[in-house]
Amino acid sequence: MQCDEIKELLAGYQDGELDGAQTAQVREHLAGCEACRTELGRLNKVKEVASKVQYKDLPLEVWEGYWQGVYRRIERGLGWIFASLGAVILLCFGLFHLVRDFFLRPEISIFAKLGVAGLIIGGAFLLVSLIRERMFAYHRERYREVQR
Numbered sequence: 001m002q003c004d005e006i007k008e009l010l011a012g013y014q015d016g017e018l019d020g021a022q023t024a025q026v027r028e029h030l031a032g033c034e035a036c037r038t039e040l041g042r043l044n045k046v047k048e049v050a051s052k053v054q055y056k057d058l059p060l061e062v063w064e065g066y067w068q069g070v071y072r073r074i075e076r077g078l079g080w081i082f083a084s085l086g087a088v089i090l091l092c093f094g095l096f097h098l099v100r101d102f103f104l105r106p107e108i109s110i111f112a113k114l115g116v117a118g119l120i121i122g123g124a125f126l127l128v129s130l131i132r133e134r135m136f137a138y139h140r141e142r143y144r145e146v147q148r
């Protein structure tokens with residue numbers, strides 16, 4: 001048999017679909033033909049890759065879970081961005097008014113100003129500490145999501 005004929009039989013040979021005589025012919029040809037052995041090797045690799053891809057595609061709910069996770073992460077990320085933006089704007093606005101209408105007014109006692117300054121600085125420290133704790137918990141949660 002010629003190489004062209006053998007190559008047409010190789011897929012069937014690989015899947016064990018040939019009859020006894022054909023199998024013997026292909027086997028005999030392969031023993032003496034490097035090119036057809038290489039071709040069979042290529043077919044085996046293709047089959048191997050195809051079976052792996054199928055295996056990966058099979059559990060659909062895994063993919064659904066993956067996209068749900070991505071969506072949730074985007075949603076949460078957007079939530080954090082908008083909330084932070086709003087907080088920064090409000091903070092700047094509030095600070096501006098506080099400085100202009102409270103700290104820069106000479107008729108307000110220095111003690112009241114010191115008291116309010118203390119409250120603000122203490123509150124800022126508490127807020128930063130709270131945010132850091134929340135971020136730590138968020139990252140740990142994400143880590144757990146990845147692990148699952």
Ligand SMILES: [Zn+2]
Nearest residue numbers: 003033035036
């Ligand atoms: Zn050949």
